[in-house]
Amino acid sequence: xxxxxxxxxxxxxxxxxxxxxxxxxxxxxxxxxxxxxxxxxxxxxxxxxxxxxxxxxxxxxxxxxxxxxxxxxxxxxxxxxxxxxxxxxxxxxxxxxxxxxxxxxxxxxxxxxxxxxxxxxxxxxx
Numbered sequence: 001x002x003x004x005x006x007x008x009x010x011x012x013x014x015x016x017x018x019x020x021x022x023x024x025x026x027x028x029x030x031x032x033x034x035x036x037x038x039x040x041x042x043x044x045x046x047x048x049x050x051x052x053x054x055x056x057x058x059x060x061x062x063x064x065x066x067x068x069x070x071x072x073x074x075x076x077x078x079x080x081x082x083x084x085x086x087x088x089x090x091x092x093x094x095x096x097x098x099x100x101x102x103x104x105x106x107x108x109x110x111x112x113x114x115x116x117x118x119x120x121x122x123x124x125x126x
Contacts (some may be wrong), residue, residue: 002071002072005067005068008064009061009064009065009068012057012060012061015057016054016058016061019053019054019057020054022050023050023054
């Protein structure tokens with residue numbers, strides 16, 4: 001279902017881009033510098049076929065966007081950061097213990113004894 005809506009959505013995008021590019025420019029950026037607004041609310045400006053087509057395509061684009069967002073969240077279960085029966089997070093085996101743990105901070109900062117290797121060692125020159 002979602003793939004069909006995505007294909008329809010992409011076709012609407014391409015059609016909307018094409019219709020917008022086909023429209024005639026009114027001249028001047030945002031109506032500044034000429035024209036005086038002639039044709040803004042005239043019968044030619046409001047009933048233009050390309051203007052109506054743009055509005056219909058934009059509405060369909062909006063609807064398909066809403067449908068896609070609804071389909072994306074359809075199967076999700078709500079989650080919360082405050083869960084009643086949650087267990088305490090477990091610590092990794094090699095991670096240091098927290099400050100309130102065994103020994104305190106000073107014992108954790110002391111140098112650790114190096115581990116003795118289990119296998120044979122290479123001879124050292126003296």
